[in-house]
Amino acid sequence: MTFLSDIRDYPWTSLLTGLLPARIVNLLPARFQTRAAQIVPSASIAGNALTVVIAIMSFLACLTAGAVYMVNQSANAWVNDIASEITVELDPINTADIEKKMTLVSLFLAKQQGITRVKPLTADDSAKLLEPWLGQTSALAALPIPRLIAVEIDRSNPPDIQLIKTALTQNFEGVTLDDHRRWQAEIKTVTRTAALGGLVVLSLVAAATIAVIVSATRSAMASNREIIEVLHFVGAKERFISREFERHFLGLGVRAGLMGALAAALAFLLLPLMMHMLGGGVVTEAETSRLIGSGELDVWGYLLCLLVALAVAGICMITSRLGVIRVLKSYA
């Protein structure tokens, strides 16, 4: 409840004016121009260097959060895609008429319950799938490339995959069914690893931010020791004194956090262009786009960046508050 009342009582108008240059503030309506002077002068709290450091922390945190979100979105789309399909693979070796066998297997599959579409891939289609890795070469025609049949399944009424698998093995030689489960599991592992890595990076950024703010708070209190003493003499409680400091750090955190988030948003906006320019060849481009999709962040991704920036501001405020109260207790 104390936290809620702090938010309610916070001089938000002074924060707004703190974000704007003085000449613009002078043009604002009177209610936005705070008359009460700052008890702890902002010049004694933090210089531009601290703002830049926190902005860089926010940038790194937003970049990490956005990248993890992007990988997660891309993986989800991929999993959804492959979960609604199964692939039947026909081994061309020891098969006299592969085209006839493709037709027979396709017809067999089309009769099964829970299958909505059967699409046999031509030899050219199969070759194209290998192109990113092997290149455009006529040698592909000479290779015994397995032939594929893409089978779309009805996810609301899925077929008995095991039953189809058994039936295919019994009726056709050299035919296997891949239900993509192994791929799904691998994608999920990659996504989880990326999320865990992102969490570790975010934790490190948060720890670094806390360390910087703790140091800055101590330094600010040392340089404002006389003001703290006077505040004590006029009956100020610890909470009042800590609020005087934390409002500066919250303002700093909001400014620096937004700067970092804006820089990260710009980086995400330019990412598709960068991917295109620095693609590094067909294979790399194919692998990168498989991992992070088109490289575009959606609205929720940008909102996540904003949330991260606000979290950075919150860390600045709470850390400075705890730091001030701790130092005040040591004075007592």
Add this chain to the structure above:
Amino acid sequence: MIRFDNVGLRYGSGPEILRDVTFHVLPGSFHFLTGPSGAGKTTLLRLLFMSLRPSRGLIFVFGENVTNLSASGRSALRRRIGIVFQDFRLLDHLTTWENVALPLRVMGKRESDYKEDVTDLLRWVGLGDRINAYPEILSGGEKQRAAIARAVIGRPELLLADEPTGNVDPAIGNRLLRLFVELNRLGTSVIIATHDYGLMEQLDAPRLVLFDGHLQMR
């Protein structure tokens, strides 16, 4: 209101600055605290204001034993006390008006509620034309008056003043004494630490005399 029972104070392992100090201050009383320089007047005021803890003995302020009082409890009691320091302790980045209004701001009062009171008090202490001036351009006497105005603006129940007339001319000194007397009439207990005998002669008030660490009431 204030009670000292056998209070002793020493800094670290040094000799006792104050020894077996015992006295009472009743509500609405007026005392001078005097003694030669270095006798411990400022130290006694700091004990009264809870910015020092006694080495031994008990101190009661407004009926509360302050020896083991929490920070929050000390703040609450300090709001009932006004103090004028010998070195003024004005904040250089605040104007005279803002310095004087500080105790009210700390109490959480709205500026619109005390704006006129602060201005009136500053006029009364002769700083009407220095309202927007910063301490660094005020003379010693002006700083002294601003510090006194800050101490009394919250209508404290107890006023402690350390050499309040040390930096002002006799006319202003008399005016400030009248302010203290007026506050005392309104119910504020006043303790003025001074070695200005001229000031003490003007008022028939009991004197707490510190000498060689001991306190005597005269």
